[in-house]
Amino acid sequence: MILDESRDIFIVSESWLTEVNQKCITSEIRSSLGGYNFFSCPRTGRKGGGVAAFALGALDVKVKVTKPYKSFECLDLTVKTGSIVLRLVVMYRPPKLCTVSVFFEEFSELLETLIPAEGRLFICGDVNFHVDDVENRDAQRLLDLIHSLGLVQHMQVATHQKGHTLDLVITRAFDPYPMNIAVDNTLPSDHSLIKFSVDVTRPAYKRTVREVRDVKSIDADALSSYFSDNLFPSVGGMSSDEAAVSYNSHLETMLDTLAPARTKIIINDNGYRMLTLPRSYSPWWMK
Structure with missing residues (x-):
């Protein structure tokens, strides 16, 4: 799905990655999603939880x-x-990990460090509060905190199958707002997939010059003949280092003869995926 719609960033709240399984799963993810970098904060000590993000390889992403x-x-x-800097914070609040008072104390501390930070701020994730419920004191307290610090919570529709809004997208009030916010309920999850776009220019296309050889076209008989006739010259009187240099030189000559090098220019956006049409907006996904 990430590749099909060419999403630039995809974030996951509750990844279920742990310190034990992350290495194996991360390797599988990277092999199947060529052209994307993967960032993860796994849960420690028990299953569940964890947060993660995929980002297009052309984006300059750093973990704070x-x-x-x-x-x-x-x-x-x-x-x-x-020239644009985005500050993206992915979070997940387990509903029974700590008391609500501890959460508000810690979340307030986090917000106070993020508000003056460089770049356009995006805080995204599952907070496990029903912010659509005006009778829910904890949810209203969270919204009051967000508003008091000059922030805006943009999700106004249900993001959970039971009809509540648990997954939030928060920005500063004076930053450009996310555009085209929509929810997608086609995934096999009790939470909706949230999609939105950010008005920034995508990274410039990369023009890569590579030297390639068509080794698959080498004729087997010609290769065998070359080995017999040329690969093992007399090494009498040579030192081991000189013999190794001679061996490598003959291998290079063989390649130049049977599979000459040629220059190939590749224009792409992330080193892996060929471009079709340029896009002005950077679409994001959040799960």
Whole structure:
């Protein structure tokens, strides 16, 4: 799905990655999603939880070191594209990990560090509060906190199969708002997939010059003949180093003869995926 719709960033709240399984799963992810970098903050000590993000390889993404919080999990990223800096914070609050008072204390502390930070701020994730419920005191307290700090919560529709809004997209009030916000309920999950776009220019296309050889076209009989006639010249009187140099030289000559090098120019956006048409907006997904 990420590749089909050419999404630039895809974030996951509750990835279920742990310190034990992350290495194996991350390897599989990278092999199947060529052209994307993967960032993860796995849960420690027990299953579930964890937050993660995929980002297009052409984006300059750095992980910010944050203090460990008791009441929620957090992945703090800076994303640079051209002259634009985005601050993307992915979070997940387990509903029964800590008391609500601890969460508000820690979340307030996090917000106070993020508000003056460089770049356009995006805080995305599952907070496990029904912010659509005006009778829910904790949810209204969260919205009051967000508003009091000059932030805006953009999700106004249900993001959970039971009809509540648990997954949030938060920005500063004076930053450009996310565009084309929509929810997608086609995935096999009790939470909706949230899609939105950010008005930034995508990274410039890369023009890569590579030297390639068509080794698959080498004729087997010609290769065998070359080995017999040329590969093993007399090495009498040569030192081991001189013999190795001679061997390598003959291998290079063989390649130049049977599979000459040629220059290939590749124009792409991430080193892997060929471009079709340029896009003005950078679409994001959040799960």
